[in-house]
Amino acid sequence: MKKLFLLSVLLFSLVVAGCSDSDGDNTTGEQREENIDTETSEEESGAAGEVEDLNLQLQKADEEAGVTVENNAVYSALSEAVEADPQMGVPNDFSLYPFDIAEFEDGSTSIIFLAINRLEDGILNVSFDLTFGNQDGEYIFEDVKVYLPEDQFGVIEADSSVPFLLDITPEEEAFFSTLDMDNVHMEMANFEMDIVE
DSSP, X not given: OOOOTHHHHTOOOOOOOOOEEOSSSOTTEEXXXXXXXXXXXXXXXXXXXXXXXXXXXXXXXXHHTTOOSTTOHHHHHHHHHHHHOTTOSOTTSEEEEEEEEEEOTTSOEXXXXXXXXXXXXXXXXXXXXXXXXXXXXXXXXXXXXXXXXXXXXOOBOTXXXXXXXXXXXXXXXXXXXXXXXXXXXXXXXEEEEEEEO
C-alpha cells in the first residue's frame, strides 16, 4: 500500500438507483443502470437513514487460502476504514467505494474498490460495466466489465462489503492521484446480480 489518501478524499458511494427485473430466465437477477456525479452521491449519502454497521468480508477464495484481516495489509487497512465509517454505503442499495492503490512485489498496481451491499438480502454473481475517471471525459476504466463470481467472492451479505481489485498502469496510477470530490466521475451500467433470500 503506497497511500491512503482516498480514504478522506473520495469518501463517496456510487448510488445505483432504480431496480428492474432482468429479461430472460434469471428471475432472481436484477438489472440497474446509473450515471452519477459526486454531488448527487453526497446528498443521498448525507440523507441516509439509520443503517446497521458495515461488515468487511474476506473474498471466499482468500478465506479458503488462509488470509485473515490480521495477516493481510490490504484487509487490515480496509478494516480500519470500515471501523472509522461503519455507516458507509447507501441504504437499501449497492454502492462502490474506490479505496486506494495497492502495489505488489512484482511492481504491478491495482485500484482497490469496496463493493458495498446495503440491500436486505445477500447478493452474489454481481456484474456491471464500470466507467471511472474525471468529469472531463478522461477515464481510467471505460465500460470495463466487472464480475464478482460466487466461487471467488462468495455471497456478499446484507450490510457487508468485499474488496475487489482492478489492475492499472503507472500512467493510470498517476491519473488516479488527480481525482478528487470535485472532478471524479463513476458510472455503472448493465448491472446484474442474483439475490439470496
